[in-house]
Amino acid sequence: MSLYQTEGIVLSQTPLGENDKIITLLSPEEGLVRAVVKGARKPKSRLSAVTQPFTRASFQLSRGKSLDRVIQVSLKTSHPGILSDYAKVVCASYVSELVAELSPEKQQNREQFWFFSSVLDHLEQREDPWVVVKWTEVGLLLRAGLLPSFDECALCGGEIVQPAYFSAEAGGAVCGKCGQAKDAADWAGVQAGNLALGEQTVRAIPVSPGTLKTLEILRDSGNQCPNLTAKGQVRQEVNDVLQQCVDHALGKRLKSSLLVGSILVSPHRE
Ligand SMILES: [Zn+2]
Incomplete structure (x- = not known):
């Protein structure tokens, strides 16, 4: 043995x-x-x-x-502070499913372990689990090399000018010049050739400057979960963008994703 x-x-x-x-x-x-x-x-x-x-x-x-x-x-x-709080249990189940999807079997990965250890500690200590879950999604995708760009246009490489869009299939944020059409479906049709996606239509969602800024902070915060929160439109857009990123990276939707989505719609115990 x-x-x-x-x-x-x-x-x-x-x-x-x-x-x-x-x-x-x-x-x-x-x-x-x-x-x-x-x-x-x-x-x-x-x-x-x-x-x-x-x-x-x-x-x-x-x-x-x-x-x-x-x-x-x-x-x-x-982690008793997670186990005694239903919303945190749902969030911990989701991030556990996500890290299992993004970690190889029987392969050394010390950084992934210490990052995830810190994720559960933050989840236990923070009042609102939203920022911890978003920081985890961004951190795991970044470490796996699957995080799209947020601060330059995925199509022209230029500065992001409003009205901006986000499309995981297109590779990230898309500037207002590249996405001139009024709605995403229209835009996708117009740009399909330039995206080298052939006849395929890519999904895109409009994003505000606050949303892109929040995503950049989450990406650049490394092993320390940032002290930030978001309400209303920014919160919704960050949720939508990261849902698209995770779905696209995994090629499927996680079982626990729907439940965690319903919990993270509005601030904890507001
Ligand atoms: Zn562009």
């Missing part, structure tokens, strides 16, 4: 048979790890409580052919 020790954050769990479960861990040395927790669903299981989602712990595992096995767990934090 080959044993190894690693830090890890539990991203998700699924039942296995009658008594066991499988957890997905994010770890600094091994990236994503899928491991069986034997007996986790028996009433008196010691391992059950310390292998719940959002838990950060030191794990001892044994290597298996397809799945590893959890042998021992030494708890660091279960």
Whole structure:
């Protein structure tokens, strides 16, 4: 039996048979790890409580052919401040699903681990989870090399002049000169040839200067979640732009995306 020790954050769990479960861990040395927790669903299981989602712990595992096995767990934090708040649980489930999509299995990625560890700490501490979720989306896409441009036109490379648009399919923000048509559908038709997308129509949404500024701050804030909030139109546009970015990067919509969208429409407990 080959044993190894690693830090890890539990991203998700699924039942296995009658008594066991499988957890997905994010770890600094091994990236994503899928491991069986034997007996986790028996009433008196010691391992059950310390292998719940959002838990950060030191794990001892044994290597298996397809799945590893959890042998021992030494708890660091279960993030009680997330678990006691329904909105934060929804947000943590969403960012966990997103980081699982954007992290390779069995591949060292220390920076991803420490970034995500900081994401859960911020989510636990901040009053309004909106900025933490938006900072996480931008940070994960940036690290994966999948973040579109916000501060120059994706089509002409020029300065963004209003009325500006955003289109993940076009590669990011589009300036008013390139997007002269009044509505996005019209604009897409006009520009399709220039975009080298053939007959394909690209989706685009109008964006205000405040929205682009907010996206730039989120992108440039590195490992520190910025202190900002947004209301009304900017909040809605930032939500729409990042939804488009995530959908486009993954080529699908995440299951937890609809629920988190409904929670982040307006400021927390307003
Ligand atoms: Zn342009």
